[in-house]
Amino acid sequence: MNHELLSVQELKTYYRVSRKKIVKAVDDVTLSVKKGEILGIVGESGCGKSTLGKSILRLTEPTAGKVTFLGQEMTGLNAKDLRNMRRHIQMIFQDPYASLNPRMKIKDILEEPLIVHQLGTKAERREVVCSMLEIVGLDASYGDRYAHQFSGGQRQRIGIAKALITKPKLIIADEPVSALDVSVQAQILNLLNDLQEA
Ligand SMILES: Nc1ncnc2c1ncn2[C@@H]1O[C@H](COP(=O)(O)OP(=O)(O)OP(=O)(O)O)[C@@H](O)[C@H]1O
Ligand SMILES: [Mg+2]
Structure with a gap:
């Protein structure tokens, strides 16, 4: 049986920054993640870690290569199928502030993915939140x-809650603790560990 969750093959994401200049943020990345496995990606600032995460989710469109998640090719999905897929693959962003709408209450931010994916009644959704x-x-x-x-x-923590609310099968955590002080870092890493085992 094939337990592979995610497979990334020869992924490239290039940014055109001016008429002449192209930044090769992700250049030929191949990796795979099995169920229950944790894969860490390490590299200096600006080497393309965040771009890789966003490219896997197609929040940034890759230039070339193939991403397969749960046996389906992410790179070939239309908008509707991609939205459905995102229930199962979620990202915790490096900068949680940027991913939280400042005009929405936290409970509404957290409920939104449940509404989008039509999970539960209003009362059930509130309880999940x-x-x-x-x-x-x-x-x-x-x-x-x-x-x-x-x-x-x-x-x-809210960013983590938002990523987890639809019970995804895979979480892409983009430096979820790098902005935090050491004691909070430990708490968050322990939390992610508990959730991974759950
Ligand atoms: N939208 C964009 N347009 C053009 N260039 C970009 C864009 N986003 C990122 N880059 C460039 O792509 C490269 C990779 O950026 P990325 O954010 O993926 O790096 P990173 O490894 O996550 O860095 P850090 O550790 O600082 O978070 C950098 O050179 C960056 O300047
Ligand atoms: Mg980054």
Whole structure:
């Protein structure tokens, strides 16, 4: 049986920065991730780690190569199928602030993916949101606040909650703790570890 979750083959993502200049942010990356496996990607600042993550999800369109997730080719999916697929593959962003709409309450931000993927009734969705806040170590009542009313570490937890809310099979975590102080880093890494085992 094939337990492969993700396969990336010869992926390239080039950015055109001017008429003459092209940045080869991702250049010929091949990797695979099996179920239950954690793959770490290490490299200096600007080497293309974030671009690779976004290219796998097609948040940034790759220039060439192939991404296969759950046996389906991401690179060939239309918008609707891609949206459906994103329920199962989620990203925790390096900068959680940028991925949280400043005008929406946290509970609405967290509910949105459930609405998009038509998961549960209104009451069930609210319950999932409250329990997810608690899973990431936040009080359920925090759902009424906006993103700017949290500390950096709390926002990172919200980013994690948002990524986990649809119970994805694969999470791409883009330096989820690099902006946090050491004690909060440990908490978040332990949390991710617990979730990975769950
Ligand atoms: N939208 C963009 N347009 C043009 N160039 C970009 C764009 N996004 C990133 N780049 C460039 O692509 C390269 C890779 O950037 P990326 O953000 O993927 O690096 P990274 O490895 O995640 O770095 P860091 O460790 O600092 O987060 C960099 O040279 C960056 O300047
Ligand atoms: Mg990065």
